[in-house]
Amino acid sequence: MTKVSGIGAVEAKRERFDESLRLRSGVELAGFELAYETYGTLNAAGSNAILVCHALSGHHHVAGHYADNPKNVGWWDNIVGPGRPLDTDRFFIVGLNNLGGCHGSTGPASVNPATGKPWGRDFPIVTVEDWIDAQARLADRLGIDQWAATIGGSLGGMQAMQWTIQYPERVRHALVIAAAPRLSAENIAFNEVARQAILSDPDYEAGRRPVRGLRLARMLGHITYLSDDQMADKFGRRLRHGEFRYGFDVEFEVESYLRYQGDKFAGWFDADTYLRMTKALDYFDPAAACGGDLAAALAQAKAKFFVASFSTDWRFSPARSREIVNALVKNRQDVAYAEIESQHGHDSFLMEDAHYHAVVAAYLKGVKT
């Protein structure tokens, strides 16, 4: 199957920001760069812009493909393009790689100006709030005073929501998909095992690429991205060789899948970025500043909300999305909620599902540009 991007060839861009940025950790970052892409055209009023925020391992290449590499299609291409739910005929779409990322924005692989060497593990820990501050600078640079909408799935949905709290005047709609208002102890526990896999890898300790640790972290991640039902449908107890081999090579197909996903990821993703993305997830908790009262935290938002969850998502279950909805309802804020039947667990937000896409498209049709 050849994927055809909706929008055609696109180009990655970079912006440098020289003013220093004070992070929540207390570290002062002396300027930074953001890699980003844009699709569609910003209107004269600058009022038709949508910010797409990425999840754990995402980046700025949201849609389209690169002219010199047609197979490199953006991670959310199925929802962005002419006539697609994030319609580039109406909207100016912005995707970026977050601070601390490993796709071109300032992060662990960047040179630390204080030492002239790559930051590596000394790169500061960044939070969702820090990302929003950095994204706000990009918005300034692009001439966007107010986003028509912020949108994202999972960790991306947390950013879409945080925008409404941190810069209430700068966002009219927030689309918060497959997200949660904060991680549960179990969510943190999974992140911690993934981090320990990397941190305890002797290669990491020795300053080398922790391929083993990254591989384990990704294998574990994949279990939480899929649903039990989906794994049952996709693999069940199917054997690679049709019989037991009584050894530790691949026997069940699900083992093969996990090893493949782990190996693929470990070959390219930056471990220091991975560690930081999971910490940003752990820390995210906008209600904390209001004594744990999510409604109080969201009360300052002026945006309208679209919240969506997926029936088989057990990483951030529908109940977690309903916490957000209930807080907004309590405040009599404007919120639309869709609980979508889907086989694909947490990954559903990335999938091309007609009902899901129709719901997003319908909501965005009502967003004025």
Added chain:
Amino acid sequence: MTKVSGIGAVEAKRERFDESLRLRSGVELAGFELAYETYGTLNAAGSNAILVCHALSGHHHVAGHYADNPKNVGWWDNIVGPGRPLDTDRFFIVGLNNLGGCHGSTGPASVNPATGKPWGRDFPIVTVEDWIDAQARLADRLGIDQWAATIGGSLGGMQAMQWTIQYPERVRHALVIAAAPRLSAENIAFNEVARQAILSDPDYEAGRRPVRGLRLARMLGHITYLSDDQMADKFGRRLRHGEFRYGFDVEFEVESYLRYQGDKFAGWFDADTYLRMTKALDYFDPAAACGGDLAAALAQAKAKFFVASFSTDWRFSPARSREIVNALVKNRQDVAYAEIESQHGHDSFLMEDAHYHAVVAAYLKGVKT
């Protein structure tokens, strides 16, 4: 809190079996030893014996304490003893360490007679069926033709059930607790990540103790043993230092708990045993021999069944226990089923819960000796 064992001081015993045992893997084991303990008195007819089967990291020290180490109380002491549900005034209780274990029975740490050196990673993979065969030899040796009951939780419950299929004449009651008729793809996936943590640990590759891998495997295991609710109650998002430290040391209490559990386990458990226990779980699937028809597989059983599950167990959810119950009901076999409300997830089967223990006690009161 000082734990007081119900039955007092007990002693571990060993039996050697010189006749070779052909394993399901095809390997012929030239004799083996089993470590075991017994509590109570076998009656003259040999008709009051109960076999307690252990789970992943369990062993033969089920109840009581050792005279020279009063703190070493058996892992299921709360349910075994005079007047307890597994009443040692009525029953003769047998607990053993399974073949391949690391608590005294023949396993990876034992000497391979063919080489004169410890088996280590060359120890064959053992299955639940192999364990039942070995347990049957122990029963022969102890003068037990027929168990009054076999009982166990989790992987132990699988053994309790497998007895009724493999030796239908030799068991009158099977108590199958917090178990499943086979692992799901997701269950296998978790086992596979744990195995890969061990197998890819450079210390394991180099023939040393894979402390890091065992630690990760156990941390991951603990997430699946607890329930999301229980983790929320026990840890929530509570911080170790009351504030974020923006580093990779322990920040959330749940991280501290997992690291502690991982470190403790990695200090003593045998990696080659751990690898084999997870494979025994993966392989277990009595229905497979009947084309996936569990009812057909159980039709040969002559035992009466007691099946119990726990509301918050997501490793082997109540739905998995109901698969067993439904198969037995389809066959019009005798089965009692209890779905017990509990906070403690999969670990509930080990907990002292008044309702749970009352249900087990009531069932066992009806078991003739």
